[in-house]
Amino acid sequence: MSIDATGRAVLVVACLFSSGWQKEVAAKSSSPIRIIATDSGFEAPPMIAPGLRHLLFENRGTEIHEAMLVKLPQGVSAADFVAAVKSGALFPKGALDYSGPGLTSPGESIEIWLTVDPGQYILVCWNSGHATSTAVHPLAVQGGRADDPVPNESPSRTGILDRTSRSRLSSLRGCP
Ligand SMILES: [Cu+2]
Numbered sequence: 001m002s003i004d005a006t007g008r009a010v011l012v013v014a015c016l017f018s019s020g021w022q023k024e025v026a027a028k029s030s031s032p033i034r035i036i037a038t039d040s041g042f043e044a045p046p047m048i049a050p051g052l053r054h055l056l057f058e059n060r061g062t063e064i065h066e067a068m069l070v071k072l073p074q075g076v077s078a079a080d081f082v083a084a085v086k087s088g089a090l091f092p093k094g095a096l097d098y099s100g101p102g103l104t105s106p107g108e109s110i111e112i113w114l115t116v117d118p119g120q121y122i123l124v125c126w127n128s129g130h131a132t133s134t135a136v137h138p139l140a141v142q143g144g145r146a147d148d149p150v151p152n153e154s155p156s157r158t159g160i161l162d163r164t165s166r167s168r169l170s171s172l173r174g175c176p
Pocket of ligand 1 (some may be wrong): 063064065066125126127130
């Protein structure tokens with residue numbers, strides 16, 4: 001497991017140890033954004049509203065998967081991004097790492113709260129070369145801001161990915 005994977009796994013663990021409030025919040029939150037990973041790619045909406053969003057990630061594959069959100073630079077398509085990774089770029093220049101639901105075992109699901117800004121994104125799994133071997137998922141973040149209800153606990157235990165944790169993850173991954 002690489003260093004960045006370990007960093008993200010810590011967040012996943014934080015989520016797994018907080019099942020108590022998850023149930024409580026689930027009752028209040030009408031509909032989290034569902035992201036399903038399979039071994040061939042993602043099932044997720046093509047478009048979501050910006051804001052602090054509640055994501056529910058489920059791994060229905062047979063391998064470990066994650067769903068990292070990467071904001072693409074202007075004029076760069078999902079195909080361009082994947083082509084850059086295939087040609088050796090660790091994290092293509094100009095793209096922004098917004099983190100996301102981390103490494104999750106087959107059959108497991110996790111939920112996180114994550115702030116996303118308007119723009120064109122992809123969902124990508126960095127595990128075991130999946131970024132190039134399985135399909136990424138284009139995701140447009142647009143429209144009026146929509147903030148989902150969050151649990152009343154400290155971010156360190158709730159799996160809310162704020163700017164600090166995003167920066168930490170980015171530095172672990174060695175990108176700006
Ligand atoms: Cu994967």
